[in-house]
Amino acid sequence: MSLHRADPLDHPDVRNASGIAFVAGYAASVGLMAIALMVTLRHEMSYVRFVIAVAILGGLALLAQAVLMFRLDLSGGQRWKTISLLLVVPLFVLSIGLTGWMFHTLYPRTMLDFMQVQGSGM
């Protein structure tokens, strides 16, 4: 056991709490999701443009949360959390994207009546 004793409230993970950053993160998250809702309700874009628009808005909301709420940065205390997140995000996107792509190319080749319902799908 360590002979060192220190106030846990002086730990960098505690000290990085910032009321201003939390307010900014909250406002950015709510605002970006409100814009995404408006884009959805207006229904004025093609489906592909809509997907790109809401993906960008969602990505910005997640970025705002990572930086302003989680307080991730490249400081000594947060560096490995930031790096691990940056390494997980591609896995997250690829596992969803590749699985979806694989099955949506598989459906037309394996399901005889697929073409009858394809028109109302993606």
Place this chain on the structure above:
Amino acid sequence: MSRTAHRLIGPEEPLWAPHHPEADPVSLHTLGFWLYMMSDALIFAALFAAYAVLDHPYNAAGGPQISDVVHPVAAFIQTVIIFTSVFAYSLAMVGLKAGNRAFVIGGLVAAVLLGAAFLGLELRDFAVLIAEGATPDRSGLLSVFFVLVATHGIHMVFGILWMLVMIVQVAMKGFTTAVVTRLLNLRIFWMFQASIWVCVFVFVYLNGAYR
């Protein structure tokens, strides 16, 4: 326990000073928990992948389409509630920084109440769908919809239970190293729920409503 009881004793540097030769137990625990949450994110990735596969009219099996079961405005209200709950927890962390026990407990109570409101709305939505015959066993599409949304909801339940435990621990033990470490881990867990909900809201509710 009072703050002064934790003040530096003995060696000249605090344990969490940069380049301290000994391991910092708080950082070790929070990094370990952070890595656990990254693996939890991949569980959601698997569920989102299943949703991407089954989100097709073919998999509705003649039953309701996704556009029939999602309501983006109601989901946006849930979104604001969960963001506000996370914001309340964040304010509790500002209170922790100041060593204010009442502020921390107040923030945790607000986060619990808002989290419970979020879950209440989710359960009401599920009840309405089930009453209309849109049950999880109706089609593959509905199965994955219920599993994905409910998995997030179960995380919320555990987060609320954890917060209730922490309210008691903060009140009884104060800001010991163990309690502060648990509060920091719970901060990661609770904020993570809001980030996953952004994906659910965009990928399921908004995308589903645009068809």
